Amino acid sequence: MTKLTLKDIAKHFSVSVSTVSKSLHDSHEISDGLKSKIRKYAKANHYKPNKIAQNLVNRSTKTIGVIIPNILNYFFVQVLYGIEKVANERGYSIISCISDHSLKKEAMTLDLLSSGAVDGLILSTVASEMQTNKHIGKILETVDNQIPLVMFDRVLDAIECDKVIVDDFQAGYKATKYLLDTGCTNIAIISPIHSTKIGRLRVDGYKQALSEKGFAFDDKLITPIEPKDDLEFILSFILNDKNIDGIMALDEITTVKAMGIIMARGYHVPNDIAIIGFTNGRLSKYVTPALTMVSQHGSYIGETCANRLIDRIENISSPGNFETKVVKTSLIVRESTRKLPMV
Amino acid sequence: MTKLTLKDIAKHFSVSVSTVSKSLHDSHEISDGLKSKIRKYAKANHYKPNKIAQNLVNRSTKTIGVIIPNILNYFFVQVLYGIEKVANERGYSIISCISDHSLKKEAMTLDLLSSGAVDGLILSTVASEMQTNKHIGKILETVDNQIPLVMFDRVLDAIECDKVIVDDFQAGYKATKYLLDTGCTNIAIISPIHSTKIGRLRVDGYKQALSEKGFAFDDKLITPIEPKDDLEFILSFILNDKNIDGIMALDEITTVKAMGIIMARGYHVPNDIAIIGFTNGRLSKYVTPALTMVSQHGSYIGETCANRLIDRIENISSPGNFETKVVKTSLIVRESTRKLPMV
DNA sequence: CTGTTAGCGCCTTCAG
DNA sequence: CTGAAGGCGCTAACAG
Numbered sequence: 001m002t003k004l005t006l007k008d009i010a011k012h013f014s015v016s017v018s019t020v021s022k023s024l025h026d027s028h029e030i031s032d033g034l035k036s037k038i039r040k041y042a043k044a045n046h047y048k049p050n051k052i053a054q055n056l057v058n059r060s061t062k063t064i065g066v067i068i069p070n071i072l073n074y075f076f077v078q079v080l081y082g083i084e085k086v087a088n089e090r091g092y093s094i095i096s097c098i099s100d101h102s103l104k105k106e107a108m109t110l111d112l113l114s115s116g117a118v119d120g121l122i123l124s125t126v127a128s129e130m131q132t133n134k135h136i137g138k139i140l141e142t143v144d145n146q147i148p149l150v151m152f153d154r155v156l157d158a159i160e161c162d163k164v165i166v167d168d169f170q171a172g173y174k175a176t177k178y179l180l181d182t183g184c185t186n187i188a189i190i191s192p193i194h195s196t197k198i199g200r201l202r203v204d205g206y207k208q209a210l211s212e213k214g215f216a217f218d219d220k221l222i223t224p225i226e227p228k229d230d231l232e233f234i235l236s237f238i239l240n241d242k243n244i245d246g247i248m249a250l251d252e253i254t255t256v257k258a259m260g261i262i263m264a265r266g267y268h269v270p271n272d273i274a275i276i277g278f279t280n281g282r283l284s285k286y287v288t289p290a291l292t293m294v295s296q297h298g299s300y301i302g303e304t305c306a307n308r309l310i311d312r313i314e315n316i317s318s319p320g321n322f323e324t325k326v327v328k329t330s331l332i333v334r335e336s337t338r339k340l341p342m343v
Numbered sequence: 344m345t346k347l348t349l350k351d352i353a354k355h356f357s358v359s360v361s362t363v364s365k366s367l368h369d370s371h372e373i374s375d376g377l378k379s380k381i382r383k384y385a386k387a388n389h390y391k392p393n394k395i396a397q398n399l400v401n402r403s404t405k406t407i408g409v410i411i412p413n414i415l416n417y418f419f420v421q422v423l424y425g426i427e428k429v430a431n432e433r434g435y436s437i438i439s440c441i442s443d444h445s446l447k448k449e450a451m452t453l454d455l456l457s458s459g460a461v462d463g464l465i466l467s468t469v470a471s472e473m474q475t476n477k478h479i480g481k482i483l484e485t486v487d488n489q490i491p492l493v494m495f496d497r498v499l500d501a502i503e504c505d506k507v508i509v510d511d512f513q514a515g516y517k518a519t520k521y522l523l524d525t526g527c528t529n530i531a532i533i534s535p536i537h538s539t540k541i542g543r544l545r546v547d548g549y550k551q552a553l554s555e556k557g558f559a560f561d562d563k564l565i566t567p568i569e570p571k572d573d574l575e576f577i578l579s580f581i582l583n584d585k586n587i588d589g590i591m592a593l594d595e596i597t598t599v600k601a602m603g604i605i606m607a608r609g610y611h612v613p614n615d616i617a618i619i620g621f622t623n624g625r626l627s628k629y630v631t632p633a634l635t636m637v638s639q640h641g642s643y644i645g646e647t648c649a650n651r652l653i654d655r656i657e658n659i660s661s662p663g664n665f666e667t668k669v670v671k672t673s674l675i676v677r678e679s680t681r682k683l684p685m686v
Numbered sequence: 687c688t689g690t691t692a693g694c695g696c697c698t699t700c701a702g
Numbered sequence: 703c704t705g706a707a708g709g710c711g712c713t714a715a716c717a718g
Contacts, residue, residue: 003459003489005710005711005712006711006712007711007712015688015689016688016689016690017689017711017712017713018688018689018690018691018712018713018714019687019688019689021712021713021714022688022713025713028687029687029688030687030688031687031688034687034688046484048454048457048458048459049458049711049712050399050458050459050710050711050712051455051458051459051460052395052398052399052404052459052460052710052711052712053399053459053694053710053711053712053713054711054712054713055395055694056393056395056396056399056694056695056696056710056711056712057693057694057711057712057713057714058694058712058713059694061395063438063460071420071423071424071427072420072424077414077415077420080414081414081415081441084414084440084441088448093438093440093452093455093456093460094438094439094440095406095436095437095438095439096437096438096439097427097436097437098424098427105431109436111391112394112436113436114391115391115392115393115394116346116391116393116394116395116396116695117394117395117406117436141389146346253625256625256629257629260629282596282599282626283625283626283629286599286600286603286626286630287629287630287631288630288631348694348695348696349695349696349697350695350696358704358705359704359705359706360695360696360697360705361696361697361698361704361705361706361707362703362704362705364696364697364698365697365704368697371703372703372704373703373704374703374704377703377704392695392696393694393695393696395694395695395696396694396695396696396697396710397695397696397697398710399694399695399696399710399711399712400695400696400697400698400709400710401696401697401710402710459711
């Protein structure tokens with residue numbers, strides 16, 4: 001019992017394929033008798049038009065591709081959630097691919113999807129700016145290939161497309177300022193994303209806050225880390241070397257782990273060392289003490305991306321004229337930082 | 344500059360489409376001169392075959408659809424991760440849809456995908472067994488429609504297909520037994536999934552453990568909760584009414600929240616009340632005290648589903664003969680339970 | 687009212 | 703070695 005096609009139905013009633021097609025589309029061109037017979041038959045046999053064939057004719061798939069580095073990161077999950085939400089509302093499906101921090105996989109996915117499988121793409125690239133040059137070509141092919149692209153969070157300046165980014169400079173600034181305002185004087189940064197632009201922007205914000213308060217910047221306080229690094233070892237190094245009283249960690253899991261290590265070493269959080277992290281997920285909220293975090297509003301970012309992309313897809317009109325939307329962050333103050341002094 | 348097609352290339356060289364096609368497939372039927380000219384041209388202009396058209400011809404899309412209730416649940420994320428991993432290894436993409444606990448959305452997604460968009464489906468249904476009857480029809484259409492289906496975790500007995508499930512009975516049993524063995528005598532269950540079969544299986548395991556130890560079962564100790572419920576209120580009710588010294592919560596976030604509330608009310612965990620939860624995610628590990636959890640091995644389940652499904656897809660041979668694989672759980676013992684007495 | 691034709695982009699015989 | 707023809711399943715003019 002292979003899949004039922006228009007042709008099969010046509011044969012069954014000894015009519016032409018187009019008659020069946022029209023009946024199923026409830027065309028007024030077909031007599032009510034035949035029409036209802038055909039429709040009844042189709043329903044009874046669970047006829048479903050073949051999407052692939054329809055796509056070919058309509059030159060549209062009503063699906064959008066999403067490529068994110070990592071699905072175990074709460075921020076990306078939230079973005080995905082936001083995308084899914086509006087995509088669905090607007091009649092699109094999403095096909096989501098995880099690049100898993102691998103440039104190769106990102107490239108593969110990119111050209112898999114850009115060959116007609118989707119009507120548009122949403123991408124947060126894995127490429128650090130160093131290794132980008134070859135990779136940009138890859139992405140550009142996609143864009144040239146006339147398929148709309150929206151990048152978010154980890155975007156590439158060299159690519160011309162719509163973008164939705166976080167105000168990471170301001171985020172770094174706000175977080176640092178808060179730490180400073182609550183009495184910290186020696187703030188270390190632990191950055192698992194040091195090779196990315198957003199990582200550097202946050203550090204820039206940090207510097208700015210420092211200098212406004214008259215503190216000198218000491219680059220020994222910035223520690224890039226890799227996934228394979230032993231955080232405990234690295235932290236002990238920092239802690240012994242400097243007189244740290246504040247820590248800013250650039251992703252959620254690192255923040256949580258760092259706090260654990262610090263407390264295990266006998267420091268009180270926030271009195272000895274105050275902590276602020278990035279990405280306000282569930283971990284931060286339920287950990288003890290609850291962590292003060294920078295929220296990037298992932299779901300909102302996802303929604304924005306999806307809306308922008310679908311607008312692009314549906315308004316073939318718009319000639320270029322790309323927009324970059326920047327989304328402000330919020331500081332969610334909890335217990336890992338001291339209270340702001342009363343005024 | 345619209346998308347480059349075979350036809351365009353053919354026109355450019357004044358040859359036929361099939362010549363171009365063959366060249367691009369490196370057929371020996373084409374002279375090396377022509378072939379290399381054509382291939383060079385195609386490369387230079389970023390020719391990419393239209394997937395949709397290829398799919399139509401090959402009757403295969405090399406993608407599999409995944410429908411899960413909720414992406415904010417760590418278990419499902421892990422499953423997704425596992426699926427993605429093997430799908431990728433085996434040359435498939437995944438198109439993932441979130442049913443968001445809505446039966447309607449699940450049904451929509453189901454027939455969206457089952458109409459040729461994917462070669463196979465992996466599904467964890469949202470349907471509780473009560474409301475299932477109409478819904479089963481929907482799912483059956485899909486199956487009848489000749490597209491392979493693998494269900495996992497929340498499966499439906501009425502559907503005949505491959506399944507990958509968790510040994511929830513045994514999980515409930517093991518968790519309860521552990522609590523009993525470490526001295527609990529009054530164990531309450533908080534179940535956000537009480538209408539599902541897996542929820543009931545866990546409770547059955549609980550009963551079994553109870554009776555083996557000679558404890559009577561008291562169904563007042565089982566509390567079903569809904570997402571909208573006020574957990575604090577419900578818990579205070581349970582805590583006041585009964586002399587609880589152990590709690591089993593059937594998902595991760597509920598476990599974490601319950602522990603928070605319990606501790607806020609002055610109980611010591613685990614000495615006054617011991618806690619075991621289901622789904623071993625990041626939260627459980629980093630919360631204080633770290634939670635003892637039942638791990639369902641989500642990633643492994645995902646891998647198993649994907650392998651099974653792809654085997655099905657590629658062996659058109661196998662005639663039916665569905666398998667149900669049951670995956671054992673592990674108890675990850677941490678600090679929210681007391682230690683097992685030495686023997 | 688119904689059927690024929692043409693075509694979406696690609697692939698696969700089968701002739702030339 | 704190259705091209706023409708037919709078809710995947712469906713839609714959309716255009717005839718009858």
